[in-house]
Amino acid sequence: MEERYLELIKIINEADYNYHTLDKPTITDQEYDSLLRELYNIEEEHPELVRSDSPSKRAGGQILDEFKKITHEIPMLSLSNVFNEEEIRQFDDRIRKEGIDPKYVAELKIDGLSVSLNYKQGKLISAATRGDGVVGEDITNNVKTIKTVPLTIKEPIDIEVRGEIYISKKRFNEINAEREKQGLELYQNCRNLAAGSIRQLDSSIAASRKLDCWIYHLPNPDDYGIKTHYEALEFMKNLGFKVNPNNRLVNNVEELLDFIKEKGEKRESLPYDIDGIVIKLNNLNEQKIMGFTAKYPRWATAYKFPAKEVLTKLEDIIFTVGRTGQITPNAVLSPVLVQGSTIRRATLHNEDYVKEKDLKIGDTVSIRKAGDVIPEVVERILDRRDGTEKEFVMIDKCPICGSKLVKKEGQVDYFCLNPLCDRRNIESLIHFVDRHAMNITGLGERIIEDFYNMGIIRNITDIYHLKKNAEDLVELEGFGNKSVNNLLEAIEESKKNSLEKLIFALGIEQVGEKTARVLARKFETMDNLMIADQETLTNIQDIGEIIAESIVTYFSKEENKKLISDLKDLGINMVYTGEKIEAKDEFADKTFVITGTLSNYTRDEVKRMIENFGGKVSDSVSKKTSVVIVGENPGSKYDKAQALGIEIWNDEQVNEIFDNYK
Numbered sequence: 024m025e026e027r028y029l030e031l032i033k034i035i036n037e038a039d040y041n042y043h044t045l046d047k048p049t050i051t052d053q054e055y056d057s058l059l060r061e062l063y064n065i066e067e068e069h070p071e072l073v074r075s076d077s078p079s080k081r082a083g084g085q086i087l088d089e090f091k092k093i094t095h096e097i098p099m100l101s102l103s104n105v106f107n108e109e110e111i112r113q114f115d116d117r118i119r120k121e122g123i124d125p126k127y128v129a130e131l132k133i134d135g136l137s138v139s140l141n142y143k144q145g146k147l148i149s150a151a152t153r154g155d156g157v158v159g160e161d162i163t164n165n166v167k168t169i170k171t172v173p174l175t176i177k178e179p180i181d182i183e184v185r186g187e188i189y190i191s192k193k194r195f196n197e198i199n200a201e202r203e204k205q206g207l208e209l210y211q212n213c214r215n216l217a218a219g220s221i222r223q224l225d226s227s228i229a230a231s232r233k234l235d236c237w238i239y240h241l242p243n244p245d246d247y248g249i250k251t252h253y254e255a256l257e258f259m260k261n262l263g264f265k266v267n268p269n270n271r272l273v274n275n276v277e278e279l280l281d282f283i284k285e286k287g288e289k290r291e292s293l294p295y296d297i298d299g300i301v302i303k304l305n306n307l308n309e310q311k312i313m314g315f316t317a318k319y320p321r322w323a324t325a326y327k328f329p330a331k332e333v334l335t336k337l338e339d340i341i342f343t344v345g346r347t348g349q350i351t352p353n354a355v356l357s358p359v360l361v362q363g364s365t366i367r368r369a370t371l372h373n374e375d376y377v378k379e380k381d382l383k384i385g386d387t388v389s390i391r392k393a394g395d396v397i398p399e400v401v402e403r404i405l406d407r408r409d410g411t412e413k414e415f416v417m418i419d420k421c422p423i424c425g426s427k428l429v430k431k432e433g434q435v436d437y438f439c440l441n442p443l444c445d446r447r448n449i450e451s452l453i454h455f456v457d458r459h460a461m462n463i464t465g466l467g468e469r470i471i472e473d474f475y476n477m478g479i480i481r482n483i484t485d486i487y488h489l490k491k492n493a494e495d496l497v498e499l500e501g502f503g504n505k506s507v508n509n510l511l512e513a514i515e516e517s518k519k520n521s522l523e524k525l526i527f528a529l530g531i532e533q534v535g536e537k538t539a540r541v542l543a544r545k546f547e548t549m550d551n552l553m554i555a556d557q558e559t560l561t562n563i564q565d566i567g568e569i570i571a572e573s574i575v576t577y578f579s580k581e582e583n584k585k586l587i588s589d590l591k592d593l594g595i596n597m598v599y600t601g602e603k604i605e606a607k608d609e610f611a612d613k614t615f616v617i618t619g620t621l622s623n624y625t626r627d628e629v630k631r632m633i634e635n636f637g638g639k640v641s642d643s644v645s646k647k648t649s650v651v652i653v654g655e656n657p658g659s660k661y662d663k664a665q666a667l668g669i670e671i672w673n674d675e676q677v678n679e680i681f682d683n684y685k
């Protein structure tokens with residue numbers, strides 16, 4: 024029986040592969056159904072035999088309470104963008120400057136969501152979303168419903184591959200048509216639908232959506248002796264993954280531009296959405312030379328197709344108040360569909376912006392999605408004016424609290440300076456709980472606003488007193504025992520955050536996420552930071568006069584000191600618990616530039632170590648550079664370093680110094 028069971032798994036998985044991935048069915052639908060029925064019968068009678076790579080696992084049915092977290096061994100990075108030929112040539116030039124004569128692989132940029140698939144001994148063991156790039160969500164059950172994701176690959180090896188989950192235009196239209204019939208809200212575009220489907224806790228819903236998946240990235244090519252990205256694609260294809268047949272190896276920028284033109288013209292006729300072309304350096308050694316920035320690989324980029332412009336009417340200009348009191352004019356537009364989503368609003372930034380664009384209420388305007396995401400008003404169409412348009416007038420009082428607006432010297436923005444302004448308070452609370460700040464899930468914008476208006480949360484400390492009102496919360500519409508418990512748990516959890524999250528959450532002017540991290544690492548405790556003076560702060564790399572002044576001012580105010588002391592009493596962690604900087608003499612306060620390939624360390628490792636030891640890594644050599652680290656095949660940075668007489672560490676020295684500290 025077991026033998027037949029294993030055989031069935033093999034035959035059905037193969038049939039799935041031939042049908043879905045290769046698009047070449049080898050058996051009839053009837054044969055397939057009968058094999059599947061036989062498999063189900065065996066599994067029902069012998070539950071002890073059921074295996075994780077059984078095609079029955081593709082049917083869905085498991086319902087989770089929540090997604091578990093999965094930490095990516097190698098972070099899942101996003102790509103930088105280029106928007107025109109000039110920027111493509113600049114990308115190419117940056118690579119050439121490192122002494123590389125590049126060949127590229129050009130690929131379609133699939134508009135879906137990225138996924139990492141993990142196989143052990145050839146079996147799919149987990150699948151994760153990108154998440155914040157470091158920690159993603161475990162979506163294995165849902166991914167197993169995707170017929171083109173092999174449950175078993177052709178070699179019994181350990182491997183991680185990455186790709187894009189997407190949904191075809193055909194399925195998108197079918198699902199929306201069905202939803203329309205049922206009076207349900209429609210999905211805005213293929214990407215939204217794919218993302219919405221993969222985030223379902225009930226995997227039978229994901230199964231019903233019929234998602235698909237292209238594989239395009241092998242994070243550990245060295246493990247398989249692979250030397251080029253194109254080889255990696257072939258390798259993954261031969262293992263049974265669905266690799267896009269449009270991928271093309273190109274020899275130079277000219278061939279790349281041809282590819283972009285050709286695919287751009289074919290875009291509409293493709294069965295799935297693409298939003299650009301991904302350009303990847305083919306040679307993996309050369310990729311190593313280029314390395315990474317904090318966010319992106321420097322060996323790849325995404326060319327984004329030009330945004331489509333659409334005409335609509337500027338119905339009104341309304342004003343919103345941000346957490347700092349900043350007043351922003353916003354365009355209220357007649358709803359219009361742009362690249363799959365309905366646009367109703369667009370920011371107009373400030374008074375000067377509106378005046379420069381000469382916008383009047385009632386104008387016909389062209390709009391587009393900048394970078395394909397954020398709606399933007401491009402221009403008013405002059406010859407559509409009929410004289411009924413109204414002039415734009417900047418307000419002089421806060422639209423929420425009525426206090427007089429103030430324009431700070433030298434700035435273009437107006438501010439509401441009333442610390443009691445409701446909108447400012449609500450926005451500050453929204454910022455405090457944000458994913459990048461204290462990350463309190465369950466307190467979305469709507470809920471914060473409702474709780475604020477109901478008087479349940481009026482200030483930050485109220486969040487940590489919610490526990491006392493738990494019984495009242497359960498009574499509220501849309502809240503039950505479970506959601507209240509989840510919320511309270513998230514609030515408790517946030518108390519343990521490392522210091523940088525709290526610093527950012529406080530919303531100190533000029534202190535973004537990165538500065539918050541720098542401060543937390545440097546001062547380690549809130550107490551230390553609070554007593555830091557202007558000079559100590561400006562002595563820190565990356566912190567200038569303006570930021571320093573803003574920090575000192577913030578902590579000089581009694582109400583802020585009280586807030587911190589209240590939060591401390593409530594048990595909120597005030598200590599940095601992330602990676603520690605251990606300043607080492609060779610590195611502390613020095614600026615490093617790396618060029619060429621090192622034998623034992625990747626560029627990223629070197630960078631991380633330098634930063635952990637208190638140094639800074641920069642991209643270009645200048646007089647301020649302290650040390651240039653030179654590996655094999657260095658670029659022009661080496662020449663420049665020699666010309667400027669800058670200290671140079673060669674591969675051997677790097678090994679010696681770093682091995683010491685490992």
Ligand code: IVH
Nearest residue numbers: 101102130131132133136137187239301320
């Ligand atoms: S490569 C380090 N290749 O686009 C390698 N990404 O805007 C990073 N995407 O996060 C990814 N098609 O979700 C790559 N052929 C392709 C892609 C692709 C779509 C997505 C991916 C990535 C995003 C960046």
